[in-house]
Amino acid sequence: MSNTDLFNADERKVYDAVIIGAGVIGPCIATALARKGKKVLIVERDWAEPDRIIGELMHPGGIRALRSLGMVQAINNIDAIPVTGYTVFYNGEKVDIPYPYKADLEPVEKLKDLVKDGNDQVLEDATIHRKDFEDGERERGAAFVHGKFLTNLRNMVAKESNITRLQGNVIEVLRNEKREVIGCKVDIENRGKVDFKGHLTFVVDGIFSHFRKELRDDHIPAKDSSFVGMALYHAKMPTPNHGHVILGPQHSPVICYQVSPEETRILCAYNSTTLPKDLKSWMAKDVQPYIPESLRPSFDTALAAGKFRSLPNSYLPAKINDVMGLCVIGDALNMRHPLGGGGMTVGLQDVVLLIKKIGDLDFSDRTTILDELLDLHYDRKSYAPVINVLSIALYALFAADSDNLRDLQRGCFRYFQRGGDCVDTPIKYLAGVNPHPYQLTRTFFAVALYTIYLKFEERGFLGLPVALLEGIMILITAVKVFTPYLLGEIMG
Template identity: 35%
Template sequence: MPQSQYDVLIVGAGIAGSSLAHALSTLPRTKPLRIGLLERSLAEPDRIVGELLQPGGVTALRKLGLEACLEGIDAIPARGYCVVEDGKSVHIPYPGAHEGRSFHHGKFIMTLRDAAKRARGVEVVEATVTDLIEEDGRVVGVRATRKEGERKEAFHAKLVVIADGCFSNFRTAVMGDAGAKSTTKSHFVGAVLEDARLPIPNCGTVALIKGFGPVLLYQISEHDTRMLVDVKAPLPSDLKAHILTNIVPQLPSALHLPIQKALDKDRIRRMPNSFLPPVKQGKKSGVILLGDSWNMRHPLTGGGMTVAFNDVVMLRTLIAEVSNLSDEDEMKHLLHQWHWSRKPLASTINILSVALYDLFGADDELLAVLRTGCFKYFERGGECINGPVSLLSGIAPSPMLLASHFFAVAFYSIWIMFTHPLPVRSSPETKPVYTVATVDQYPFLFVKALRVFWTACIVFGPLLWSELRWWAPNDTRSRNVVLAKTALPVLALLGGLVWTLRVL
């Protein structure tokens, strides 16, 4: 069997794999690393996700020296969001001069691969990896079949990095029983609209659809706009009819015709919206999981690439300090440091993505109260916008700040329920009439307020625990971790309450 030898072998030339190959080639070493980058197909990929890079991701890309990859692909500047509900809209701009980019996923991937091909010491190989090679419990390489051949070939390396995406073939082999299980909340159904006019140029549109999941729209080239429709299981048998009947009437009228044309012209495609919390690695030596193969969050906030690039920035820095990639103790220390250093940004984006989806995709009365409160919270402007969008965009990585704003939304939602007109429907056929709650309704609303707050805790608590749970190492930090687990939720509640009183 033919064999090839590398210092680092990367499986998957996507967002994480391509950027890591380039990043490692820039390390200041007397002898450059020999890096192998294996990819099943080097043809331009065609996906409906991975098309929005938040400002935090642009910053990480700049640190990697890859900012030029955003040029020449008709990328569109992204300056914030517009949230739409019941014909009303609120503008949520990125703070200051921060700016993201949106683009066709395939074009961006090809520029990253080109950068990797030009990098010192990098060899890009088109080959399908079939299994890991292990010796004495340590991964020392992979077996793969090159595109032009039929025989398997052995690729050996001191360190193997698995970055083969959300449908990873090697996640279980690397993590074993220690790995978390991914959960799929819904699917995004995608289409490309031609020459569509969004409510606010250069801003992604998030439409809150009553009775169904949210709809995302953002421009990805001069003439193309991506539309992503959230569809929960079980999927309708006729997706086109579902979109035209239930979704389109609740979107801005300027989008109706472009959507109709897109659905008539192109096939409807879908991708699962999965969540996979990061588990501390190191059980199997010689191998690292990176990107969606290890950690996924809901794509609603478009934070996946930002997390991936930030992970690569940190991994490059830590690998630069390793003298021997084959040394098990050095690599365990690296994985420990990496796991902790990535937490502020990764945890913030992971938690926010699912929490926002639960609110924006509200399918019961109590979640609907929180969704209405969230929309009105944004309407207040100022820090009620700057804080959440800074968290979402990767500008302000802080789980504590996220928790404070989340519970501020919960308290503010309860305040709205008591002080703003509520819908009263006399019969299913009539339009709702809005009236302010009277004093005799307060006991009922008080009970409902407790249920709303408990619902907020149910939404946020498990997400926070999913991150804190994997935070806890079995070492001398255990006492601090236990303290953090106890103190963080309490401080978050107090912070949310204080912030709500300031808002009111």
């Protein structure tokens, strides 16, 4: 199919599915549905490779979801860097946290009609070694240049004969007289505004979604901080193949991971959506001194070049998909703090669940589809809140702006330093492979109690009353940071 075909979609057809957006999640839904025999129209405003600094590290939970969909080879031939775990730095000390053992997890589910001819396994290429991924004893993630990964996903879409691709800007979600969704209006170059109809319309238009409000007017993300990013070149990673989190009581968290053999992404949190006027001076004063030694030459060069890119960090709890003919999914539905790098994992796990629920149904039976979408909202509460609440709680601790939070931050690092279960359990939440929100609660409060224990140890016998008071304050802070988000996610 040539690129001119991107403008020729037939508006006389009624498609089974109309998908708005071909970012990370749209192409996965399109490919999965096409393999289930559905006729799909996917509309993207620009099919050219995007240049974005989001969605660059995928945890094992996301890789496993891609395997279930038969799309894991999207990480191949893009110079992706295998990720084997995380390294956390705290005031010059560090702790390595490897990803979980495969033997401790359920086997990956292979979805019928989607997984075939070995497409649930990675291929050998210049940077991905099949043996390591397939036969290694631990789960692996991958980091990559976002645009290249998207191009691979979009190429998979292009290969499916049941999919029609369209380039154009969706300007309206169409409704009938009963207010049910029946498709979308697309502004197409040299063709004008054209209506396309489908039994089910997916809104997958990402972070800055225009159409998430089709669910509810108040489906609006809260924005409270930003990430300022830079590209480092030929950086010497302190722990190769690990994501890095750099913490300290005096600065907001910094995350850093290699995205290709040459390029490393660094994202520095800033505790407001209004950025400092002079980003260079802020970086030099508040970030540069805390960068680990081996990263400094590449960091200093990038800082001197001053090519910054920034994005707001958003939080958006999911709303129930209860509008006939509509499914809002991906970042349009649900967002969390990018510190945890869990956005793609949640979105892809949603796609797996969605396909299990509706993949074999007749989309013209819109009432049955709606019932399944209502269920999806509750079924996703096993895994999505874990990643969402963890990201918010970690950001609160890691960007600590009060003494109690700073104590919790230190307690968290000391907890990791204990090793064993104290790292094996938390990494499962981060990796997106432990779908148990209540276990996350237990771990979070174990960290809080350990922080209190450290306080008692530090204060000694004579300081007992002070330690007791501090302990109560730490516990109250922990409850405040964690509980409202958990309850919101579970009850909402």
